Amino acid sequence: xxxxxxxxxxxxxxxxxxxxxxxxxxxxxxxxxxxxxxxxxxxxxxxxxxxxxxxxxxxxxxxxxxxxxxxxxxxxxxxxxxxxxxxxxxxxxxxxxxxxxxxxxxxxxxxxxxxxxxxxxxxxxxxxxxxxxxxxxxxxxxxxxxxxxxxxxxxxxxxxxxxxxxxxxxxxxxxxxxxxxxxxxxxxxxxxxxxxxxxxxxxxxxxxxxxxxxxxxxxxxxxxxxxxxxxxxxxxxxxxxxxxxxxxxxxxx
Amino acid sequence: xxxxxxxxxxxxxxxxxxxxxxxxxxxxxxxxxxxxxxxxxxxxxxxxxxxxxxxxxxxxxxxxxxxxxxxxxxxxxxxxxxxxxxxxxxxxxxxxxxxxxxxxxxxxxxxxxxxxxxxxxxxxxxxxxxxxxxxxxxxxxxxxxxxxxxxxxxxxxxxxxxxxxxxxxxxxxxxxxxxxxxxxxxxxxxxx
Ligand SMILES: [Zn+2]
Numbered sequence: 001x002x003x004x005x006x007x008x009x010x011x012x013x014x015x016x017x018x019x020x021x022x023x024x025x026x027x028x029x030x031x032x033x034x035x036x037x038x039x040x041x042x043x044x045x046x047x048x049x050x051x052x053x054x055x056x057x058x059x060x061x062x063x064x065x066x067x068x069x070x071x072x073x074x075x076x077x078x079x080x081x082x083x084x085x086x087x088x089x090x091x092x093x094x095x096x097x098x099x100x101x102x103x104x105x106x107x108x109x110x111x112x113x114x115x116x117x118x119x120x121x122x123x124x125x126x127x128x129x130x131x132x133x134x135x136x137x138x139x140x141x142x143x144x145x146x147x148x149x150x151x152x153x154x155x156x157x158x159x160x161x162x163x164x165x166x167x168x169x170x171x172x173x174x175x176x177x178x179x180x181x182x183x184x185x186x187x188x189x190x191x192x193x194x195x196x197x198x199x200x201x202x203x204x205x206x207x208x209x210x211x212x213x214x215x216x217x218x219x220x221x222x223x224x225x226x227x228x229x230x231x232x233x234x235x236x237x238x239x240x241x242x243x244x245x246x247x248x249x250x251x252x253x
Numbered sequence: 254x255x256x257x258x259x260x261x262x263x264x265x266x267x268x269x270x271x272x273x274x275x276x277x278x279x280x281x282x283x284x285x286x287x288x289x290x291x292x293x294x295x296x297x298x299x300x301x302x303x304x305x306x307x308x309x310x311x312x313x314x315x316x317x318x319x320x321x322x323x324x325x326x327x328x329x330x331x332x333x334x335x336x337x338x339x340x341x342x343x344x345x346x347x348x349x350x351x352x353x354x355x356x357x358x359x360x361x362x363x364x365x366x367x368x369x370x371x372x373x374x375x376x377x378x379x380x381x382x383x384x385x386x387x388x389x390x391x392x393x394x395x396x397x398x399x400x401x402x403x404x405x406x407x408x409x410x411x412x413x414x415x416x417x418x419x420x421x422x423x424x425x426x427x428x429x430x431x432x433x434x435x436x437x438x439x440x441x442x443x444x445x
Pocket of ligand 1 (some may be wrong): 002003004026030032033034186
């Protein structure tokens with residue numbers, strides 16, 4: 001007769017399924033295995049007497065008092081970010097962007113009135129809105145990447161805040177990339193394509209990284225040369241934007 | 254009427270951070286017990302309680318409500334503590350702690366001198382021995398054991414919580430039990 005292994009007995013003790021045998025039946029008829037189980041039970045039952053200190057009175061309130069300031073700090077950071085993302089200017093841009101996107105993708109499927117509105121935006125205005133919006137998007141992305149690249153924390157690095165922001169940016173990024181593709185702006189759409197991969201990497205990695213894992217993320221950011229490319233494309237966009245402003249000024253003179 | 258966890262979660266998400274208080278107050282004791290067993294000392298356990306709730310707050314948008322809030326937050330507490338004891342082990346490898354070894358031997362010797370169950374039950378020696386026994390487990394073994402033994406989680410749920418295969422979770426529990434039996438031999442006698 002094959003006896004139960006120690007592992008089988010552990011499973012039995014915890015009420016887990018013991019594969020391949022009826023442990024109950026075997027134990028009923030085998031004194032040796034019953035003795036083994038008893039010996040195992042003594043050890044594991046002894047583990048129950050590991051004392052856990054009883055927390056002080058009002059413990060719950062005290063935890064809250066300690067957690068609250070940190071939560072407030074998270075909120076303040078988020079609000080600042082939100083204000084920046086969705087400041088008034090951004091709303092105007094977002095509205096215009098939505099029209100452009102609709103024009104690009106849904107032509108024929110939207111009412112004639114809306115199509116007229118889209119058509120009313122001249123090619124120049126459309127390009128300008130895209131440039132400004134993408135420029136701001138790049139700046140925000142750059143901020144997160146720089147924050148990560150320059151992090152000097154020793155030991156575990158918590159990137160959960162940057163991850164929340166990266167997730168938002170991924171969605172935004174998709175939209176701009178599609179528009180840039182449609183309008184044939186290759187340098188911008190290529191950059192956004194690369195940026196999207198890096199942002200996804202950040203959003204999907206574990207939120208607490210040990211130094212090796214963190215270095216890995218940092219290396220990926222550096223390997224893509226993404227920060228450099230953002231600066232180049234960003235300053236090109238700015239130069240184009242400045243060019244337009246100057247044109248506009250000389251016209252109005 | 255007592256507010257449900259789901260209601261509190263919805264309120265926090267709707268922009269009311271104060272609603273998080275209900276969740277902290279309701280679950281903090283359980284989280285403390287879990288983090289204490291995982292880390293083995295009060296100071297680290299306290300740190301992990303705070304870290305757990307802060308992480309839960311930041312990641313609340315990822316909570317999908319499939320499990321209860323309690324289950325979700327205990328899972329966060331487990332992973333926070335696992336991160337900590339992993340980091341602690343790495344530090345120990347860099348600078349081994351002799352004091353720990355000595356303490357363990359002394360405790361075992363004291364217990365072996367007079368191992369009557371009555372005297373042992375809540376004695377400092379036994380506590381020292383149990384703590385030392387848990388310290389010998391690898392981070393993964395300790396986590397799997399704490400979840401199986403103290404939290405009453407089944408192997409399947411443990412594997413999900415830790416993101417490993419069920420076989421790996423099971424193996425960690427087995428290894429943990431083997432090591433604990435060996436460590437407690439001075440009191441319990443050899444495994445039969
Ligand atoms: Zn047998």
